[in-house]
Amino acid sequence: ILKARGYGRLVLQVGRGTLVPDADSCADLSVEAFRFKDSIAEDMRRADLVISHAGAGSCLEALSAGKPLLVVVNDKLMDNHQLELARQLHMDHHLLYCTCSTLTETLKNMDLSVLQPFPPGQPKNFANFLDKALGVK
Secondary structure, eight states: TTTTTTEEEEEEHHHHTSSSTTTTSSSEEEEEEOOOOOOOOHHHHSSSSSEOOOOOHHHHHHHOOOOOOOEEEOOOOOSOOOHHHHHHHHHHTOEEEEEGGGGGHHEEEEOOGGGGOOOOHHHHHHHHHHHTHHHHH
């Protein structure tokens, strides 16, 4: 699906995951996998699309980099703040979101042209946004 959408390279941060794909694991894409880096800012800068979990820090980093963002929400979590945050950012047209079970279909049908930039450099606004999204205020 990524190749059909025009992507030629896939960079994966696998963290402590048990699967670390080989560079030649996908015939249609160049694959690079790593566990951790001090910073993934350069990887994000070079990305045409960021696919991430829906943690607030990860969302803010990708949105601050001005990259189209697709977040994959862990729908198995109790008190799922990831889902709440993803829904709010989606309603504000800053990202697309899905679950693991809908990732393939979302990649096939996503329209990145509907996304709007997240306002930069306003940490207080982001904190207020998080409060609103999580129902704190």
